[in-house]
Amino acid sequence: MSNYTNSPCAACKFLRRKCTSDCVFAPYFPPEEPTKFANVHRIFGASNVSKILHEVAPHQREDAVNSLAYEAEARLKDPVYGCVGAISVLQRQVLRLQRELEETNADLMRYASCLGSETTSAYGGRRG
Amino acid sequence: MSNYTNSPCAACKFLRRKCTSDCVFAPYFPPEEPTKFANVHRIFGASNVSKILHEVAPHQREDAVNSLAYEAEARLKDPVYGCVGAISVLQRQVLRLQRELEETNADLMRYASCLGSETTSAYGGRRG
Numbered sequence: 001m002s003n004y005t006n007s008p009c010a011a012c013k014f015l016r017r018k019c020t021s022d023c024v025f026a027p028y029f030p031p032e033e034p035t036k037f038a039n040v041h042r043i044f045g046a047s048n049v050s051k052i053l054h055e056v057a058p059h060q061r062e063d064a065v066n067s068l069a070y071e072a073e074a075r076l077k078d079p080v081y082g083c084v085g086a087i088s089v090l091q092r093q094v095l096r097l098q099r100e101l102e103e104t105n106a107d108l109m110r111y112a113s114c115l116g117s118e119t120t121s122a123y124g125g126r127r128g
Numbered sequence: 129m130s131n132y133t134n135s136p137c138a139a140c141k142f143l144r145r146k147c148t149s150d151c152v153f154a155p156y157f158p159p160e161e162p163t164k165f166a167n168v169h170r171i172f173g174a175s176n177v178s179k180i181l182h183e184v185a186p187h188q189r190e191d192a193v194n195s196l197a198y199e200a201e202a203r204l205k206d207p208v209y210g211c212v213g214a215i216s217v218l219q220r221q222v223l224r225l226q227r228e229l230e231e232t233n234a235d236l237m238r239y240a241s242c243l244g245s246e247t248t249s250a251y252g253g254r255r256g
Binding site (some may be wrong): 009042043044045048054055056060063066067070073079080081082083084086087090091093094097098100104107111112114122 | 214225
């Protein structure tokens with residue numbers, strides 16, 4: 001049963017089965033969030049989700065469910081790339097930022113050396 | 129049947145079923161790559177993979193299979209976060225790079241204004 005109400009959890013309600021006190025889904029699929037379970041069920045299947053939950057330590061199950069829900073939602077929005085699409089976008093953004101940072105650092109080095117020679121010239125530094 | 133050999137595709141071999149000429153898996157799961165199908169089957173289940181393949185246009189199916197294989201492999205390596213872990217790492221990297229770029233741009237502005245006043249002072253520009 002859900003921790004918060006007397007209703008069966010969203011998973012048991014969806015699967016039309018009795019929600020027992022040791023239900024593996026109940027702590028992570030409260031009845032108020034029916035879509036969360038419907039999504040992971042549609043993409044991974046209830047038995048795969050249950051298998052994954054049993055594979056991870058109890059204190060990591062909430063993170064596991066949330067990452068599965070994130071992946072499932074991404075796959076439903078974009079059946080071709082799912083959340084791998086987000087990875088590609090972020091990888092391209094990282095490459096672009098690294099390039100921009102390199103260019104800005106190069107500009108900074110040029111300014112710094114230019115300022116060095118201006119200062120030397122203006123305040124009587126040695127010149128060749 | 130696989131396009132390249134007379135063997136059944138990796139999916140039909142795994143599922144121990146006859147691989148027909150219209151097999152939806154055959155073009156994307158050649159018999160030489162048995163792990164690719166085993167992984168997606170373990171995480172998504174064969175019927176969900178088949179459903180996704182039928183939902184997307186034929187020219188997008190290869191990308192869909194490859195992104196599913198990527199997600200499945202990531203989930204097998206990291207059952208808690210799967211490829212959502214990679215998204216978090218990349219998001220943090222983007223934020224760090226954006227901050228670094230902002231700082232470098234601010235340094236550049238300081239150098240530029242400093243160089244401007246040095247130049248003005250050295251070559252007889254107007255001063256207050």
